[in-house]
Structures are given as structure tokens and as C-alpha cells.
Amino acid sequence: MTATKKKNVKTSSTTELNPRTTRYEFLGPIGAFLFVTVLPLLVLFLAICCNKTGYPSSFLIDDYRAYFSQLFNRDYLKTLYDPMAMMVYLAFVLLQALLYIALPADLYPGTELRNGQRLKYRLNGFTAYHATLFLGLYFLKDTGLKPLLFVYDHFVGLAVSSILFSYIVALYVYIGSFTPGTLLALGGNTGNALYDYMIGRELNPRIGDFDIKFFTELRPGMIGWQVINLCFAAKQYLDLGYITNSMILVQAFQAWYIVDSVWNEEAVLTTMDITTDGFGFMLAFGLYTWVPMNYTLQARYLVDNPRDLSWMEMGIIVGLNFLGYFIFRSANSQKNEFRSNPNSPAVKDLKYITTSKGSKLIISSWWGLARHINYLGDWLMALSWCLPCGFGSIVPYFYPIYFAILLLHRERRDDHKCRTKYGKDWEKYCSIVKYRIIPGIY
Numbered sequence: 001m002t003a004t005k006k007k008n009v010k011t012s013s014t015t016e017l018n019p020r021t022t023r024y025e026f027l028g029p030i031g032a033f034l035f036v037t038v039l040p041l042l043v044l045f046l047a048i049c050c051n052k053t054g055y056p057s058s059f060l061i062d063d064y065r066a067y068f069s070q071l072f073n074r075d076y077l078k079t080l081y082d083p084m085a086m087m088v089y090l091a092f093v094l095l096q097a098l099l100y101i102a103l104p105a106d107l108y109p110g111t112e113l114r115n116g117q118r119l120k121y122r123l124n125g126f127t128a129y130h131a132t133l134f135l136g137l138y139f140l141k142d143t144g145l146k147p148l149l150f151v152y153d154h155f156v157g158l159a160v161s162s163i164l165f166s167y168i169v170a171l172y173v174y175i176g177s178f179t180p181g182t183l184l185a186l187g188g189n190t191g192n193a194l195y196d197y198m199i200g201r202e203l204n205p206r207i208g209d210f211d212i213k214f215f216t217e218l219r220p221g222m223i224g225w226q227v228i229n230l231c232f233a234a235k236q237y238l239d240l241g242y243i244t245n246s247m248i249l250v251q252a253f254q255a256w257y258i259v260d261s262v263w264n265e266e267a268v269l270t271t272m273d274i275t276t277d278g279f280g281f282m283l284a285f286g287l288y289t290w291v292p293m294n295y296t297l298q299a300r301y302l303v304d305n306p307r308d309l310s311w312m313e314m315g316i317i318v319g320l321n322f323l324g325y326f327i328f329r330s331a332n333s334q335k336n337e338f339r340s341n342p343n344s345p346a347v348k349d350l351k352y353i354t355t356s357k358g359s360k361l362i363i364s365s366w367w368g369l370a371r372h373i374n375y376l377g378d379w380l381m382a383l384s385w386c387l388p389c390g391f392g393s394i395v396p397y398f399y400p401i402y403f404a405i406l407l408l409h410r411e412r413r414d415d416h417k418c419r420t421k422y423g424k425d426w427e428k429y430c431s432i433v434k435y436r437i438i439p440g441i442y
């Protein structure tokens with residue numbers, strides 16, 4: 001499970017390389033406890049209680065009483081134990097692992113680690129995405145769409161399976177992180193078992209060359225999200241005999257986002273998830289459970305509450321989505337290009353400051369508008385995914401509400417990281433690029 005050793009790895013002592021973490025995030029062990037208990041329950045609540053019988057319309061507690069009482073209904077509780085769903089979930093993750101290993105891949109170097117090592121990553125997410133869809137079509141050619149109803153009918157069982165899987169994978173990497181010589185995440189070595197288990201202790205857990213964190217980043221989450229969405233579209237088609245234009249928008253927007261992520265897979269290598277955070281329950285649960293089970297809420301809602309949009313509604317929603325995508329993709333690509341190929345014509349004229357660490361921080365174009373302008377684009381897209389669902393319930397808006405909190409918090413975490421890393425240079429950068437996320441406002 002430890003990272004493969006390469007020639008020029010620095011041989012510092014273990015404590016020098018892996019200093020004790022002295023600062024807690026996410027409210028420390030209490031937050032870790034809430035994270036590993038409350039968030040899985042929230043996923044189960046959304047899976048069990050939001051269905052054909054109704055969706056809460058607001059955040060008012062009265063709205064939820066009836067739904068909570070369903071949680072204790074024996075018929076609902078029975079759906080939690082679903083061995084068939086467990087097998088299907090495991091088969092899906094196994095398929096993704098096989099595709100990751102077996103499909104041709106570009107070997108791409110990651111950023112340099114504290115020990116001087118540069119891990120190589122197998123980039124074949126785009127091929128794996130298409131291979132998954134192709135295998136699905138091949139499987140369905142004799143059966144028609146009916147087998148896809150399994151996902152809607154066994155959604156609770158699939159959610160439970162993904163949660164259990166997240167606990168187990170996180171435990172596996174936590175135990176493996178005690179192997180001597182392992183490079184730990186700077187934020188995951190507090191010595192508090194629950195906190196380190198949640199936040200992630202080991203930086204790059206691997207089984208041989210199989211990078212568990214990188215694999216998990218896009219395959220079970222993003223491809224799983226796509227597969228579940230398509231199953232919901234099939235369910236709507238089989239229920240109504242057609243697919244509503246609201247469902248088409250949700251499918252198209254989210255498929256675009258997913259394809260874009262797997263197409264630009266190398267961009268993941270410079271994100272905090274890969275370069276800074278350890279792999280623990282937070283990432284495992286986020287990617288095995290949270291993304292595929294919660295990001296599919298809009299499509300699930302539209303199965304239960306089909307609706308048709310006017311041309312004007314469609315125009316506004318599509319416009320918002322394109323605006324968000326344009327900001328998100330241009331900003332992220334600009335930074336990636338600037339960092340990996342600074343002399344390319346697209347970025348060579350950007351203004352920047354050079355830090356004493358040697359890294360350069362862009363201060364013009366997208367990155368001169370706000371320090372995380374990419375977050376704004378991402379959030380606008382998230383909002384556009386929910387609008388096709390109308391305003392009958394708060395539940396489809398769960399994603400942009402949670403995502404806003406995540407991005408606000410993530411920006412603060414990144415700010416702390418950069419302030420610690422760049423010191424006065426970061427202060428200078430902040431005095432030039434004043435806004436955090438929304439130019440002129442925040």
C-alpha cells in the first residue's frame with residue numbers, strides 16, 4: 001500500500017518527513033465524529049424518504065416530521081438490507097478498477113512530493129467512461145431498458161452499499177498508513193485515530209502501482225453518477241413513454257460536466273485532493289457515496305415529479321449553465337496551462353508574481369478577478385442543474401446549497417495553505433487580487 005519507492009526519494013527520518021499535525025480542521029474529533037455518522041444518515045434520509053410519495057418543500061422542521069417517521073417504518077427499514085444491490089455496487093467498482101488497470105493509459109507525472117518523489121498516474125478515465133457506456137449498451141441490446149430500473153428500485157440498497165464500502169476502504173488505507181516509510185498528509189497525522197481516519201492519514205495510498213486516491217477521484221464517483229443518471233432517464237422513459245425536456249437538460253448538463261472531468265483528468269493532479277489531502281473517510285465517502293447518490297438527486301426528482309419547461313425557461317437555464325461552464329473551464333485550464341507550459345501562446349502574456357518558493361501566481365485575466373473565480377463558475381453550473389426541477393421542493397437544491405458551503409470552506413482552507421506556504425508573497429498577492437470568489441462582492 002505504500003507508494004512505490006523511486007530512485008531520488010529523500011531519505012529524511014520518519015518524524016522529519018511526517019511531522020505531527022498540530023492543527024485540527026472541521027471542528028477536530030467532534031467534527032470527525034459528526035462527519036462519519038451524520039453525513040451517511042443524511043444520504044440515507046434523502047434516499048429513503050424522497051420518493052414518489054413526496055419531497056419536503058422547505059427547510060422548516062414541520063415539513064420533515066412525516067418524512068422522519070417513515071424512517072422507522074418497517075417496510076422502509078427492510079430496504080436497507082439488500083444483498084443484490086451490494087453485489088451490483090461491488091461489481092460496478094470492480095469493473096471500474098479493471099478498466100483503470102487494463103485499458104491503455106498515458107502515464108502522467110504528478111506534482112513533486114515532499115520526499116522529492118514524483119508519482120506517475122494512469123490517465124484513462126475518458127476511455128473508461130466510454131468503455132462503461134459501451135459495455136452497458138452491449139448488455140442491454142437483448143433486454144431493452146428494463147434492467148436499468150434496478151437502480152431506481154434498489155436505490156436505498158445501493159446507497160447503503162456505497163456507505164459500507166466507504167467505511168471499509170477508509171479503514172483499509174488508515175491501517176496501511178502505519179507501514180514504515182509511508183508519506184503522510186501534513187494535515188492527517190494528529191495521532192487522534194478518529195480524526196486521522198476521517199481526514200486521511202496517508203497522502204498517496206497505493207497497492208503496487210494502483211493509486212487508490214486517484215482511482216477513486218473520478219471513476220466510482222463521476223462515472224457512477226453518469227450511470228445512475230442514465231438509469232433515471234430510462235425509468236422516466238419507461239414510465240411516461242417519453243423523456244421530458246427538463247430531464248434532457250439535467251442529463252445533458254451533468255453528462256457534459258462528467259465528460260469534461262474525465263477528458264481533463266490530468267487537471268485532478270494539481271487539485272488539493274491529490275497534492276495536499278490524505279485519503280480517508282472524507283474523500284472515500286465523498287466519492288463512493290456522496291457524488292453518485294446525491295448529485296443524481298435532480299434526475300431522481302424528475303422521475304418522481306416530471307415537468308416540462310417553456311422555451312424561455314430553457315433558454316435562461318442553458319445560458320446560466322454556459323456562463324458557469326465558461327468561467328469554470330477557462331479559469332482552471334488557464335492555471336493548468338500556466339503551471340505546466342508557461343511559454344504557450346495562451347498564457348505567456350499573463351501577469352504574475354514570483355514567490356520566494358519559486359512558484360508563480362497569476363494576477364491578471366481570470367485569476368486577477370478573484371482568487372477562486374473557478375469556484376464561482378462551478379457554483380453557477382450547479383444552480384443551473386437544479387432550475388429544471390422548478391421550485392416545488394428544496395431537495396433538488398440540496399446540491400448548490402451544500403456546494404456553496406463546501407466552496408466557502410474550501411477557499412478558506414486553500415487560503416490557509418497558501419498563506420502558510422507563501423507567507424508575505426501570499427499577502428502581496430491578496431493585496432493585488434482582493435476578492436476571494438465573487439469579483440467586487442466577496
Ligand code: NDP
Nearest residue numbers: 271272332335359360361362363367374375378410414418
Ligand atoms: P484550485 O484549482 O483553485 O487550486 C488552488 C491552488 O492553485 C492553490 O493551492 C495554489 O497551489 C494554486 N494557485 C492559487 N492561486 C493561484 C494563482 N493565482 N496562480 C497560479 N496558481 C494558483 O482549487 P481546488 O483544487 O480546490 O479546485 C479545483 C476545481 O475543482 C475547482 O474548479 C472547483 O470548483 C472544483 N471542485 C469541485 C468539487 C465538487 O464537488 N464538484 C469539490 C472541490 C473542487 P500551489 O501550492 O500550487 O501554488
